[in-house]
Amino acid sequence: MDGVLQFILNSLSLGSVYALFALGLIMVFGILKLVNFAYGELIMVAGYTWFVLQGTLLPLVVVVLVAIVVAAFTSVVTERVAFRPVRSNSMNAMLITSFAVSTLLQNSALVFVSPRARAVDVPVFFHTNINLGGVQISVSNVVVILVSTLTLIGLLVLMQKTRLGITLRAAADDFRMLQLLGVRADQVIVSAFAISGVLAGIAGFLWISRIGSVSPTVGMAPLLIALIAIVVGGMNSLSGAIVGGFFLGTLTIALQLLLPQDMLAFRDAVIFAVVILVLVFRPQGIVKGRFATERIG
Amino acid sequence: MSERLAADGIVMNFAGLRALDQVSLSLGRHEIVGLIGPNGSGKTTLVNVLAGALKPNAGSVRIDGEDVTAFPPRRIARHGLVRTFQTVRLFGTMSVFENVQLGALGAGLRRSKATTIANELIELFEIEDLRDVSSDALSYGQKRIVEILRSLATGCKYLLLDEPAAGLNEEESEHLLGQLTSIPEKFGCGLLIIDHDMNLIMRLCHRLHVLNQGKTIAEGTADEIRANPTVVEAYLGSQATAGADAAANPTAANPTAANHTVTERS
Numbered sequence: 001m002d003g004v005l006q007f008i009l010n011s012l013s014l015g016s017v018y019a020l021f022a023l024g025l026i027m028v029f030g031i032l033k034l035v036n037f038a039y040g041e042l043i044m045v046a047g048y049t050w051f052v053l054q055g056t057l058l059p060l061v062v063v064v065l066v067a068i069v070v071a072a073f074t075s076v077v078t079e080r081v082a083f084r085p086v087r088s089n090s091m092n093a094m095l096i097t098s099f100a101v102s103t104l105l106q107n108s109a110l111v112f113v114s115p116r117a118r119a120v121d122v123p124v125f126f127h128t129n130i131n132l133g134g135v136q137i138s139v140s141n142v143v144v145i146l147v148s149t150l151t152l153i154g155l156l157v158l159m160q161k162t163r164l165g166i167t168l169r170a171a172a173d174d175f176r177m178l179q180l181l182g183v184r185a186d187q188v189i190v191s192a193f194a195i196s197g198v199l200a201g202i203a204g205f206l207w208i209s210r211i212g213s214v215s216p217t218v219g220m221a222p223l224l225i226a227l228i229a230i231v232v233g234g235m236n237s238l239s240g241a242i243v244g245g246f247f248l249g250t251l252t253i254a255l256q257l258l259l260p261q262d263m264l265a266f267r268d269a270v271i272f273a274v275v276i277l278v279l280v281f282r283p284q285g286i287v288k289g290r291f292a293t294e295r296i297g
Numbered sequence: 298m299s300e301r302l303a304a305d306g307i308v309m310n311f312a313g314l315r316a317l318d319q320v321s322l323s324l325g326r327h328e329i330v331g332l333i334g335p336n337g338s339g340k341t342t343l344v345n346v347l348a349g350a351l352k353p354n355a356g357s358v359r360i361d362g363e364d365v366t367a368f369p370p371r372r373i374a375r376h377g378l379v380r381t382f383q384t385v386r387l388f389g390t391m392s393v394f395e396n397v398q399l400g401a402l403g404a405g406l407r408r409s410k411a412t413t414i415a416n417e418l419i420e421l422f423e424i425e426d427l428r429d430v431s432s433d434a435l436s437y438g439q440k441r442i443v444e445i446l447r448s449l450a451t452g453c454k455y456l457l458l459d460e461p462a463a464g465l466n467e468e469e470s471e472h473l474l475g476q477l478t479s480i481p482e483k484f485g486c487g488l489l490i491i492d493h494d495m496n497l498i499m500r501l502c503h504r505l506h507v508l509n510q511g512k513t514i515a516e517g518t519a520d521e522i523r524a525n526p527t528v529v530e531a532y533l534g535s536q537a538t539a540g541a542d543a544a545a546n547p548t549a550a551n552p553t554a555a556n557h558t559v560t561e562r563s
Contacts, residue, residue, distance in 0.1 A: 163408040166391075170399050173388040180348075181403025181451055182374040237390075 005135055007257060013141040015249025016148030017206045021222045022229035022241035023155065024199030029235065030172035031192045033091065035227065037098040038078055040219025041105035042197050043204035046071040047120065047214030048109060050205065054121045068201030074105075075197025079190055087189075109216040117215035120208060144206050151202050152242070155195075159238065164191055232275055234285030243286050248275075300326050300361050302378060302455040302487065307346055307356035309339070309511075316342045317353070318511045322489075326454055327481045329488040331502035333495075333522075335532050338508040340491045341383070344457050347489075348380040349373040360455070374403070377454035383463060385440040389433040393443050394419065396432050400450030411450070418446045421483075422476060438469030442476060449480070455487050456480070462494045470494060474501055495533070499523070507532065 021043075028036045049067040058066075082101050086093040126140040159165035170178045171188045179185055207222055208214055225248060226241075233244020251274060255267050263270075278286070302324040309317035317339045324330050332340050345351040347358055349370040357366045360376045368376070379400075387396050394415055401411035419428050422442060427435065432443060441461055448456050461477070462470045474497055480486055492498050498505065499519040507515040507522060509531040515522055522528050 163402055163411075166395060166399060166408075167402060169391060170388045170395075173390050174386060177386045177388070178399070178403065179371045180374055180380070181400055181447070182371055182405065183403045184371065 002135055007253060009137060009141050009145070011246075011250040011253045013144045013249075014253055015246035016145060016152070017203055017210075017245075018225050018229055018249045019242045019245025020148055020151060020199050020203035020206070021226035022233065022245040023238060024196045024203060025223070025226040026230045026235070026238060026241040027168075027192050027196040027199065029230065030238070031168065031175060031189060032083075032087075032094065034083070034094045034098065036196070037095070037223065038101035038105060039196065039200060039226065040221075040223030041102050042071045042075050042200035042219070043207060043222050044105065044109060044214065044216065044219040045074045046201040046204035047208045047218055048113060048118075050120050050208065051113075051118050051214050060123060064205050067205060068198055071201030071204060072194050072197030075193045075200065076190055079193040083193075084186070084189075106216045106219075113216075115216065117213040117218075119213045122209045122212050126209060140209065143209075147202065147206060151199070155199075155238075158195075168192060168195075228275055230285075232278055232285055234287035236285075237287055240285055240287035247286065300454070301359075302347070302361075302489075303359045304343070304347060305357050305359070307343065307358070308354045309342055309346055309351060310354050316511050317346065319356075320508065320511070320513050321356075322506050322513075324455055324487045324489050326485050326487045328503045329477070329481060329490065329501055331498040331505040332489055332491045332508065333493075333498060333505060333532065334508035334514075337510075338532075339511040340508055341459060342511075343508070344380060344459055344489070344491065347457060348378060374451065374453075375405070377452070378457070379448040379451050379453040379455075380457040381444050381448060381459055381461065383460045385437070385444050387432040387435075387440055387444055387447070389431070391432060392429050393424065393432055393435070394428045396443055397446045397450050400447040401452070404451040414450050414452075415446075418450055422446060436469075438465050438472065441465065441469075441473060445476070445480075449484055449486065453486055455489065457489045457491075459491050460493065461490060462492050462497050470497055473497075477501055 024042075025036065025039050028034055028039075046067040049070045050063055053063045053066060056063075078101050082097050083094060086097050126143065127138070129136040129138050130142070131137075157165075159169060167178065167183060167188055168191065171183075171192075175185065175188075178188070203222065204219075208218065211218070226245075229244035229248050230241050231244070232247060233242070234240030248271070251271055252267070255270055256264070259267060259270070282288075304320065304322045307317050307320045307322075308315070320339070320343060322330070322332070322343070332343065334340055342351065346353050349358075349365070349368050349372070353366065357364055359365065360373070360378055363376065365373050365376055365378075388399065391399075397418055398408075398411045398415040401414045402408065406414070419425055424439070424442065424446075427439060427443075432440065435443065445456070445458070445461070458477075462473055465473060477488060477490070478501060480488055490498065490502065502519060505515075505517060505519060505522045506513065507525075507528050514531060515525045515528045517525070523533070
């Protein structure tokens with residue numbers, strides 16, 4: 001019983017971080033159909049902000065909030081400086097630009113901080129356990145699940161109940177039509193990048209508090225996870241990203257638990273094998289998007 | 298300058314082909330004008346020019362006196378001119394209410410105001426039961442109505458409808474006719490309607506504007522157009538010399554028009 005609960009909590013914890021990664025990526029993809037390869041670097045930026053500020057006497061909550069703002073700001077700046085000028089060009093130009101931005105940010109970290117990983121001070125209580133009705137629960141799991149849940153609820157309310165959210169959903173549906181109703185494309189796109197950055201910041205904090213350090217390439221794994229999650233979950237809806245994230249998280253934890261010790265090194269290979277299997281049977285992802293069904297024929 | 302949408306001397310060339318040749322058209326805020334003509338006569342091209350999707354080689358488009366010829370479509374929309382397309386373009390993942398609301402949001406209104414407008418329009422057009430239905434689940438006729446509501450929600454002064462009755466059955470067509478008739482007086486919004494359904498056009502429009510091969514060949518009321526020999530020759534069908542009866546139902550007389558209607562409705 002204890003084991004089962006532990007498994008569920010671990011899966012929820014990892015899955016929710018993955019879901020946030022995926023949501024941040026799909027936020028921009030949904031509107032521009034651009035896989036933003038510089039997305040991982042937003043997580044890196046959040047991590048370095050944490051690293052730089054930890055010497056000050058600011059409380060962790062403030063540090064994290066600043067890190068989120070810096071990630072969002074970076075995201076908006078990359079849109080303004082790099083993506084907007086090439087937006088009217090081909091899709092490929094955007095894609096290559098996102099690689100360029102990614103490389104630029106990574107190398108900036110390399111030059112200005114260090115090529116080596118730098119430790120961040122994760123509060124000690126993150127690694128303690130609390131006893132809940134005879135079950136040991138790690139505080140970090142509780143923090144991760146709590147923060148992700150609040151973020152998901154916040155995003156849901158934003159997308160359903162606010163002017164911005166409704167506009168963003170419409171833009172993902174038919175951007176040109178939205179413009180014909182009088183909506184400014186620039187405003188919608190910049191908002192999408194900002195939200196993407198906020199999600200990267202929050203997820204980045206949770207991710208880096210798991211790893212305990214930040215390096216120039218810290219964003220690469222999250223980017224890959226996010227990409228796989230949205231492909232498996234379905235690329236045409238936010239719910240697809242969430243489902244994909246939790247699917248990958250649960251799969252990772254399950255394999256960690258079930259694979260024999262000497263097979264653990266191949267965990268990721270097994271994950272990819274399962275992902276391929278899913279795609280063989282559901283090429284459009286677990287959650288069928290509207291466009292996926294329309295494109296056939 | 299009074300409140301009018303006015304196109305003046307529009308010339309539009311496509312790679313050597315003159316799609317529009319010195320076309321002038323005007324639309325007031327309280328009238329319904331029909332834009333008719335055979336296939337390829339330049340009707341949709343003219344709508345594209347008016348809405349800013351195409352920039353004419355010569356001529357100007359003015360909204361209430363202001364020259365909007367060089368404006369991008371978004372700014373033209375903000376100036377009160379909105380269009381629909383031959384195929385319905387609703388936000389399929391969203392509800393009817395949200396679609397209509399987006400019209401008002403697009404015009405820059407606050408969400409609370411947009412909500413009020415959307416609810417009023419939905420009530421006025423008596424589709425309350427569809428309010429929270431996903432727009433993908435609607436019938437084609439219902440989608441047309443929702444699209445028109447969404448356009449009206451922008452508070453537009455001029456609405457261009459490109460074949461609104463295409464793909465509708467008789468009953469839906471009748472229903473649409475009833476809804477469209479009242480729009481100019483209720484909303485102060487002039488309608489420019491392209492359609493091949495002569496029955497609908499003749500009954501609905503205060504004035505008709507007939508294009509053939511990019512040129513205006515006639516303008517006038519439905520009766521005048523029916524009696525105009527040039528129009529009958531070019532569009533309504535030369536066999537329709539019998540007059541109004543056949544003209545009112547040109548699909549029977551003109552093979553081209555008949556074909557068109559069949560393909561549109563299949």
